[in-house]
Every structure is written in structure tokens, then in C-alpha cells.
Amino acid sequence: MTSVCVAAATLGHAGRPVLTDIDLCLEQGEFVGLLGPNGAGKTTLLRSLLGLLPPLAGRVEVFGLPARRGNSHIGYLPQTSAGPLPRLQVMDVLAASLSAHRWGLPRHDTAARVSIRQALARVGADVLAERPLSALSGGERQRVLIAQALLGKPRLLLLDEPLAGLDPRHQADIVALLREVQQVLGITVLCSAHDINVLLPAMDRVLFVAGGGVALGPVAQIATGQVLSRLYGAPIDVVRAGGHIFVSSAAAA
Amino acid sequence: MNPFAYDFMVHAYVAAAIVAVMAGATGYMLVLRGQSFAGHALGHVGFAGATGALLLGWPPLAGLVAVTVAGGLLMGLLGERLAERDVGIGLVLAASLGLGLLFIGFFASSATRATALLFGNVLGVSAETLLALLVVGIATMAGLAVLARPLLFASLQPELAAARGVPVRLVGVLFLGLVGLAVAGAAQVVGVLLVFSLLVGPAAAAQRLSTTLYVGVFLCVGLALAEALGGITLAFYTDWPASFWITTLGAGAYAVTWSKGLSVLFFKKKRLSFL
Numbered sequence: 001m002t003s004v005c006v007a008a009a010t011l012g013h014a015g016r017p018v019l020t021d022i023d024l025c026l027e028q029g030e031f032v033g034l035l036g037p038n039g040a041g042k043t044t045l046l047r048s049l050l051g052l053l054p055p056l057a058g059r060v061e062v063f064g065l066p067a068r069r070g071n072s073h074i075g076y077l078p079q080t081s082a083g084p085l086p087r088l089q090v091m092d093v094l095a096a097s098l099s100a101h102r103w104g105l106p107r108h109d110t111a112a113r114v115s116i117r118q119a120l121a122r123v124g125a126d127v128l129a130e131r132p133l134s135a136l137s138g139g140e141r142q143r144v145l146i147a148q149a150l151l152g153k154p155r156l157l158l159l160d161e162p163l164a165g166l167d168p169r170h171q172a173d174i175v176a177l178l179r180e181v182q183q184v185l186g187i188t189v190l191c192s193a194h195d196i197n198v199l200l201p202a203m204d205r206v207l208f209v210a211g212g213g214v215a216l217g218p219v220a221q222i223a224t225g226q227v228l229s230r231l232y233g234a235p236i237d238v239v240r241a242g243g244h245i246f247v248s249s250a251a252a253a
Numbered sequence: 254m255n256p257f258a259y260d261f262m263v264h265a266y267v268a269a270a271i272v273a274v275m276a277g278a279t280g281y282m283l284v285l286r287g288q289s290f291a292g293h294a295l296g297h298v299g300f301a302g303a304t305g306a307l308l309l310g311w312p313p314l315a316g317l318v319a320v321t322v323a324g325g326l327l328m329g330l331l332g333e334r335l336a337e338r339d340v341g342i343g344l345v346l347a348a349s350l351g352l353g354l355l356f357i358g359f360f361a362s363s364a365t366r367a368t369a370l371l372f373g374n375v376l377g378v379s380a381e382t383l384l385a386l387l388v389v390g391i392a393t394m395a396g397l398a399v400l401a402r403p404l405l406f407a408s409l410q411p412e413l414a415a416a417r418g419v420p421v422r423l424v425g426v427l428f429l430g431l432v433g434l435a436v437a438g439a440a441q442v443v444g445v446l447l448v449f450s451l452l453v454g455p456a457a458a459a460q461r462l463s464t465t466l467y468v469g470v471f472l473c474v475g476l477a478l479a480e481a482l483g484g485i486t487l488a489f490y491t492d493w494p495a496s497f498w499i500t501t502l503g504a505g506a507y508a509v510t511w512s513k514g515l516s517v518l519f520f521k522k523k524r525l526s527f528l
Contacts, residue, residue: 050416070418078412086285086409092466093409100406101418103399106466132464148413 001028002064003156003188004049009058011041011048017056018044020212026190028155031182032216033199034192036209037232042192043079045209046158049190050076062156070101075149075187077142079160085134085141090125091116093133094148119147123177139170143177150181157182159191163198171198178202196223197244223247256489261376265495268378269481271390272438272451277477278397279435280456281470282428286408289453290342291328291429295436296448297346298324303370303445304356313370314385317437317445325433329426373444373496375485386438393434396427404428405466442481443496451477454503461510476506 004026012018018041026032034042047053048060051068060067062074086093094116095108120126125143128136136144142162149157159178163171179202182189193199196206196219206222208215211233215222222228223245228236235250256262283292299321306316353370357363369377378386397404407414407421415421432452439448459473484499491498 052416069416074416076413076416078410078416081412083287087460087464088285088409088466088469089464092464096402096405096409096466097413097417100402100414102402104402105398106402106405108467130464 002026003028003062004190005059005061005064006045006048007059007061009048009060010056011044011053011060012056013053014056018212019209019214021058022214024207024214024216026188028188029182029186030204031179031189031191031202033196033203033206034190034209035194035196035199035206040209040211042209043160045214046076046160046190046192049156049158050074072152073155075152075154075157077145077149077157077159077162080141080164085136087132087134089130089132090120090136090144091129094119094144094151097148098151115151116147119150120144122150122181123147138166139173142166142170142174146174146177146181150185155187157187157189157191159189161192161194163193163195168198172201175199175202196247200243200245219245225250254490256486261378262485262489264378264380264383265375265485266482268375268383268386269442269485269499270478271383271386272442273455273477273481274474275390275393275435276439276448276451277455277474278470279393279432280452280454280477281459281473282397282401282404282408283432284453284456284460285405286428288429288432289449289457290339291325292432292436292452293449294328294342294346295321295324295429295433296440296445298349299436299440300353300370300445301349301356303440304353304367307366308356308359312382312385314382314389314437314441317440318389318434321433321437321440322430323433325429325431325436326426329422329429332422332425369444370440371444371446372494373440373442373447375442375495376488378441382441386441389434389438393431393438396431396434400424400427400431443499447496447500450500450503451481454500454507455480458507458510461507480506 002025006022006024009022010017010020036042044053048055049062049067051071062071095112096106098112117126117129120129123143123146125147128140128144163174166174175198178189178191203219205217206219208222208228208231210231213231215227215231223238225236225238228238228247237248237250239246283289299317302316302320303313306313357367360366403419403424407419407424411421435452436448439451443451455473455476458476459469463469463472480499480502484502485495487498488495
């Protein structure tokens with residue numbers, strides 16, 4: 001069963017396509033790492049799947065239906081914004097996101113609190129429920145936001161650079177947590193990152209985005225000089241050493 | 254001396270209470286959204302509206318409401334493009350005050366009227382104004398009650414709210430319209446120049462004291478009430494301007510929240526049952 005299907009799609013803003021005529025399909029229950037240089041279209045792809053950017057051409061389907069805003073099957077963790085975080089406790093921030101598309105006063109009923117506590121417990125963040133969001137460390141904040149993304153029992157998790165700004169140990173912790181959650185719940189994860197290595201223990205497949213196109217497949221097949229050079233439209237060296245993968249421009253070397 | 258023996262004092266207390274509730278509730282969201290400056294700006298814009306209304310023979314509150322609500326909606330529509338242009342906003346503020354000065358210059362007793370609009374005249378609120386304030390207050394609170402849930406989500410996590418289908422932009426525009434209403438009301442008590450103290454002061458203090466949403470909102474409204482009613486009472490007994498006392502109490506309350514001892518006290522006892 002496929003969870004995401006993009007066919008002959010051109011994605012981006014009107015008059016400024018970022019990804020041109022791309023095709024890709026994600027299977028239900030796989031962990032896919034989303035990699036590529038800044039501005040290549042990682043966020044554009046995620047926003048298109050969320051229905052925030054309608055495709056300029058072609059089809060973008062999630063669970064067999066055209067991508068649309070407010071799809072409750074999708075959990076989403078946006079890129080960390082630069083602004084100051086609210087001095088409001090985690091419980092209230094998460095409760096504010098529940099059924100918030102309806103008008104009226106914010107509800108803080110027992111059922112909502114129980115489901116929030118369960119989601120926090122699943123990511124090992126139950127002790128953070130009463131702490132203000134502004135007082136959390138980067139790793140704690142990402143844990144809380146992952147719990148929030150899991151709140152509606154989604155079948156697809158879209159994560160936009162969840163490791164940005166974390167030190168290597170916390171990056172590894174978050175990746176391990178995501179892998180565990182993904183396997184236990186049997187959900188599809190599409191997670192963008194800057195460094196392919198940190199995702200290696202978790203990834204089933206890798207999706208590289210560059211030069212307006214995409215390349216999707218097992219790491220061993222995609223993370224090669226030949227495939228990436230074709231995708232980037234420039235000579236790329238891929239060096240494997242000590243279980244790590246180094247991707248660099250051959251021209252600069 | 255019993256302040257309640259005088260009609261003008263009773264009017265002042267009722268007006269201040271209405272305004273404190275709506276400014277407190279609106280201000281809490283305004284500060285949470287990091288848009289405090291928008292409230293300040295709308296007060297200045299309102300001066301031109303109030304004086305323009307005087308010129309046309311309308312009640313100043315009508316002009317205030319019309320211009321601050323329109324200004325708020327416009328500010329919301331321009332959105333981020335405006336937020337990054339503090340020079341532009343500053344010039345619009347100055348121009349609004351200048352325009353107001355021109356309008357009011359056509360009146361004989363212009364200095365008295367200008368002072369009342371700029372710094373408030375809560376001890377001179379008429380029964381008609383009181384009724385109008387009540388309508389404005391009810392409209393503001395009703396609007397907030399409808400908007401609160403999506404507004405809170407959109408304020409805390411805008412990207413996520415947009416993905417979940419919340420009309421983030423519409424909610425933001427409507428909210429600034431409500432801020433316009435609250436500003437017009439607050440200007441009746443403390444004047445267009447000092448709305449910041451009722452709109453932002455209690456909210457900033459409340460958000461330092463509590464990290465729980467409903468505790469924070471009630472604390473904020475409570476502080477606004479205490480500052481407004483306390484200021485009027487002090488004005489009655491000292492014969493100093495009410496706006497002086499209200500703004501001083503507002504700044505004082507915020508300053509006190511910075512003293513470490515009190516914050517610790519509040520954070521440790523945050524499960525107080527009466528809150």
C-alpha cells in the first residue's frame with residue numbers, strides 16, 4: 001500500500017517551480033530520509049504533501065486522495081522558527097492545537113489531557129507537561145513537538161529538519177525515538193535532514209532532492225557519485241569511510 | 254469622603270471596569286502574539302479618528318472605533334510586510350497625531366479637548382458614553398470568545414495551524430480588528446497615548462507570573478481591573494490625574510513581577526486552588 005504518491009508533478013510557487021516533473025511513491029510503514037542542499041525543495045515537497053502548496057502540474061496524493069490542508073492522517077513537525085517561544089506550559093500549548101480549526105473557546109477537557117499525557121509518555125517527555133515551552137532545551141522541545149505530531153494518531157509523519165540545532169548525541173536520540181515510534185505504530189515517516197549519516201540507522205530508503213529533480217531508493221543505490229552527479233547536474237564525490245558517508249562537490253576538491 | 258456618592262465616580266468605575274476586562278483579555282493574546290506595538294500604534298491612529306469625529310459633530314468614541322478597527326484590519330491585511338517596517342509605522346503614527354492636531358485646531362478650547370483625548374478623561378464619562386462602551390466591550394468579548402481557539406493555536410504555532418486547516422491569516426486580521434475595539438475603549442479611560450499601559454502592562458505581568466493559559470488570562474484581567482479601579486480611587490483622594498495613577502500602577506505591577514522572590518513564590522504555589 002502506498003501512503004504518498006507524486007506523479008508527473010511540478011511543485012513550487014506560481015511562476016517559480018522548485019521541483020519539475022517529479023515522480024515518487026512512498027510505501028506505508030517505511031522511514032524515508034529527505035536530503036538535499038538548501039533551497040533544493042525539501043520544504044516545498046513537505047508543504048505540497050500538506051496541501052499548503054497546490055501542485056503547479058501533475059498529481060500529489062496522500063493515501064489515495066489529492067493532498068489537502070487539515071488532513072488528520074498527517075502529523076507534521078515544522079522547521080523550528082526563529083522567534084521567541086511562548087512562556088506557556090507544554091500541556092496548554094498542545095491542548096491549544098486540538099480541534100483548533102473550530103471556533104469557540106479553547107477546551108481543556110480531561111480526555112484531551114489524557115491523550116496529551118499519553119503522547120508525551122510515548123516520547124519520554126511526560127515530566128515536561130507543566131514546564132513552559134520557552135524553558136525547554138532543544139532536544140526536549142523536539143520530543144514535545146514529536147508527541148504533538150503524534151496526537152491525532154496519524155499514519156504519515158512529515159518532519160522538517162527536526163535535528164537542526166541539536167548536538168550529535170541528541171540528534172541520535174531523536175532519530176532512535178522516531179525509528180521506534182515509526183515501527184511500533186507502523187506509520188510512514190518522511191524526515192528531512194542536513195546530514196545523511198545521522199539518519200543511516202533509521203532509514204529504509206533515501207530521497208535526494210536537487211537540481212529540480214528527485215532520486216528515491218535504498219541508500220546504497222542512491223548515495224553514489226554517479227546518481228548524485230546526475231541529479232545535482234555537477235560532479236559529486238561520495239566517499240564511504242568508517243560507516244560514514246561523505247557527499248561533496250568534486251569540483252571543489 | 255465616599256467616592257460612590259458622586260455620579261461621575263460611579264461612571265468612572267463602571268467605565269474602567271468594562272475597559273479593564275476587554276483590554277486585559279485582548280491584551281493577553283496581543284502579548285502572546287508579540288504584537289504589543291500594534292496596540293500602541295492603533296491608539297495613535299485613533300487620535301485622528303476621534304478628532305475627525307469631533308469636527309464632524311460626532312461623538313469622539315464613534316470616530317475612535319471606526320478608525321482603530323479599520324486600522325487594525327488594514328494592519329492585519331498588510332501582515333508581515335508591515336511588521337518589518339518600523340520606520341513606516343512610526344511615520345504613520347506621527348502623521349496621525351499631526352492630523353489629529355490639525356482637526357482639533359479648529360476648536361476654541363482645543364488644548365483641553367486634546368489633553369482629554371491624548372491622556373484620557375475617565376472622570377468625565379457621560380451616561381451615553383458608558384452605554385457605548387458597554388456595547389463595544391460586549392462586542393469585543395463576544396468576538397474573542399468565537400475567535401479564541403483558532404487564534405490561540407495560530408498564535409502559538411502558525412505553520413502547524415496552517416497545515417491543520419486553520420485560516421491563520423483571516424484569524425490574525427479579525428483579531429487586530431478586535432484589538433482596534435479594545436484600543437478605542439481603553440482610550441476612553443487612559444487616552445490614546447497611554448493605551449499601552451492597560452492593554453500590554455497587565456498581560457506582560459501576568460505572563461511572567463503564570464505559564465498556565467487560563468490562570469494567566471484571569472490574572473491579566475484581574476490586574477487590569479485592580480490597576481484601573483485602584484488608579485481612579487487614588488485619583489479621587491489625591492486629586493492627581495487618574496491616568497497618572499493607572500499607568501504608574503501598571504508599570505509598578507510589571508516591575509514587581511521582575512523581583513525574583515515573587516516569581517518563585519508564584520511558580521511554587523502555582524496549584525493554588527483559588528487561581
